Amino acid sequence: MNRTSGELARHLGANLEGDANLLLSGVASPEQARAADLIYVDSPRHGARAESSAAMCVIAPPRMRLRAKTIIESSEPKLAFAKAAAWLLPRATPAPGIHPSAIVAPAAQVSGSACIGPHVVIEDSAVIGEKSVVQAFCFIGARSRVGAGCWLHPRVTLYAGSRLGNRVELHSGVVIGGDGFGYVFGEGRHWKFPQVGEIEIGDDVEIGSNTAMDRGSLGLTRVGSGTKIDNLVQVAHNVQIGEHSIIVSQTGISGSCTLGNRVIVGGQAGLGERCHIEDGAIVGGQSGVLPDKKVRSGQIVWGTPCRPLDRFRKQFAWLERLPELAARLRRLESGPLKEDRDCS
Amino acid sequence: MNRTSGELARHLGANLEGDANLLLSGVASPEQARAADLIYVDSPRHGARAESSAAMCVIAPPRMRLRAKTIIESSEPKLAFAKAAAWLLPRATPAPGIHPSAIVAPAAQVSGSACIGPHVVIEDSAVIGEKSVVQAFCFIGARSRVGAGCWLHPRVTLYAGSRLGNRVELHSGVVIGGDGFGYVFGEGRHWKFPQVGEIEIGDDVEIGSNTAMDRGSLGLTRVGSGTKIDNLVQVAHNVQIGEHSIIVSQTGISGSCTLGNRVIVGGQAGLGERCHIEDGAIVGGQSGVLPDKKVRSGQIVWGTPCRPLDRFRKQFAWLERLPELAARLRRLESGPLKEDRDCS
């Protein structure tokens, strides 16, 4: 579906300088673009890259001009580019219907506009909303609820009773609603603490490949709307994550942690049990947050155990200079004493 | 299946104060409980939470009294609660039988009391024991053995020849018996070291979602009875884990490590090759244990490279104060010299 540069500028509410009738068929990086691909530059530093691109149309900061290019002006070119891509390249939705190899329990409710792929299993009383896509090998446990406009890539598991909002996208290998990891030791063995709670994922959440999210033990595991979770992340039982937060790959979030809205957690971070990350806080990659720790709103922390970033940097700078500090100490220990001797 | 408070007290061998005829239908947290839910409190601090709960029956420490509640006394309320939950809420086992979409090799032996779900694949000479449940999309490789009373959630892979004991529970996405990661570099490329060993999982082991366990290269990878492994854990070739140990999420255990009984390894810890964690030792979350390192029985270690916890704490406290130490050193360097000059 080709669109013109003028239509795109109108869609973005942006000013256009140049030819409003260029056909646009895709998006690309400046180096790989063909004439009909849209590209963007967000700083004059990259002007030469854009000018030497085959692309005819560029999203660029206001008043930036590029030789022989049509410019769509935006004060946030990368944001405008993301919006433009979603508009130029709407995802092709497969035709509605249930593949004959899928096994759908009689009491499941599948919307007539949903697309259920080959070898899917949908158990009793599960609900699949309008226009949702459930690809091959997905397992939708009993009483689960998949909202409207969701996309479950191949090989997603929803344990019984899991609930997804609308427009949720789950990548291949995601497991939602597994048993939490809780035991009580007694009489020489581990007794399983009951894992009978629930899990609820809000609207517009995206979850990366092979991520595992456990349902609550007695309570609820919950992810707020607009939050994005990367690949291979662990979310334990009873975790509460707010809205529009970002959890980068391989991070582990222990039981009963709460994360606020617009929180960012870097890759491979580890959050101890019951820790509390307030709105807008940032936990650096590979950081370790001790159990019960609170990270205040807007704070940036790093390291294990995590500290405010400034403090970490200062400590780390001295750690780097420790061999030198030790040498200075040794000099003091020998030097002044000698001088003392001299002066006596 | 409702049971009474009196029956529960008898099952637990516990004293009951109050009404022995309360019907109990589930378990819950104090805040979410309905009248027929069992709750527990393990300290007087939480007495008010229990008293304001809708629950009628509470497991509580001996001699603790709660207004208008029936009490089942236990010196370990959380343990008693876990046992009570297992007794009140036995898992509903699906009806025995093999789903018509499952593909079972003629020479496989599937117990008549086992339940084989849709789209399961069971290869030649595999054995599935009594009352075991194998859910959708599980792959049971040739010559594998699944004991009695096991539960394999959807999408579990057993490579050929894997052996599970009885009452083993494997969560969705678990891979048992993959090739170990071993190569020998020569002539400009990596030659695969033979990965032809075996893997054996003891009784009552539970393994979390998307965990990967490799079989031995020449020897055996083994997990002892009663050990519990969380989500997204890596267990390499030839690892030996004892009984009743706990391995928390995202931990990685390198080749040929041995872990004793009742070991606890926190989340995201990394164990180098051939390290040895003795009985009852604790490796803290995110710790790094160097290859060939031995952690003694009962020791608690933390950090990378890991040290005894006390030592780590002391070092870390000084790391925190490094900027201050450096300032004191600078003062010494300038101060006493001045005084020296004064005294000369």
Place this chain on the structure above:
Amino acid sequence: MNRTSGELARHLGANLEGDANLLLSGVASPEQARAADLIYVDSPRHGARAESSAAMCVIAPPRMRLRAKTIIESSEPKLAFAKAAAWLLPRATPAPGIHPSAIVAPAAQVSGSACIGPHVVIEDSAVIGEKSVVQAFCFIGARSRVGAGCWLHPRVTLYAGSRLGNRVELHSGVVIGGDGFGYVFGEGRHWKFPQVGEIEIGDDVEIGSNTAMDRGSLGLTRVGSGTKIDNLVQVAHNVQIGEHSIIVSQTGISGSCTLGNRVIVGGQAGLGERCHIEDGAIVGGQSGVLPDKKVRSGQIVWGTPCRPLDRFRKQFAWLERLPELAARLRRLESGPLKEDRDCS
């Protein structure tokens, strides 16, 4: 398929001392070997282990002699053993053909010599090369390309358009070509950055269980020939990995990193965005490489943030002695001043 010790020596181009007519049927460790198993020793230290083994034939360093054993001499016994194992135990390839439960799109091209297992899904215009094996529950997305002699273990997902070279082995649960994790925040929400790039895996690459590799956002994610990747590794969008590199388990490689040839990355390491690991460099386990950081060819780095190993060791040694350094500083602060007072 039994072979003789003499045939093996010829295959390896190695000298044989002893009986050239021993039948060899497998490989094993000295302790577990039966008479017809081949074993190896790489140092005289292990001579006694080999001598007390039931194995009749041993690969050993030149001029090493073992009582009552036939010796195949090699200056690199472990390498020779790996080659011998590959030759003695060629993998049994299943018979060619497409299992009747597999769902293959009419426009897919599957080689007549390929083996497509039960419940496989192959979408439109996908290509499966000669003698490749695609096991149960694999999903081969539209326009994907699987080369010749590949082996996809059960439950592998190739997103649409993924390209594999020849002799690629993907273990169970691997996800190739998922969406990269890229968003642009604006107007109170995260907008998805376009993830429309590609992914290409070279020849002779092996990838471990449950590893996730994203395709490029606009560009290409690429893994060079001969590179080996362990279980549960994360490879983000636009990452470029060279040839014959080794990535150990649970490592995370952020977007747009480049890794050279023969790089080694230890387990659980984290590589920040756009960092550059040159040919032959080694990144230690659990290390953290900061975004945009360059690790020079041949360098060995460790720690978070990573430093050259020597420097890390020195700093760490002083960290260990920090409490002692602090005590010496305190002594200086009180001692010399007293002496100063004495001298005044």
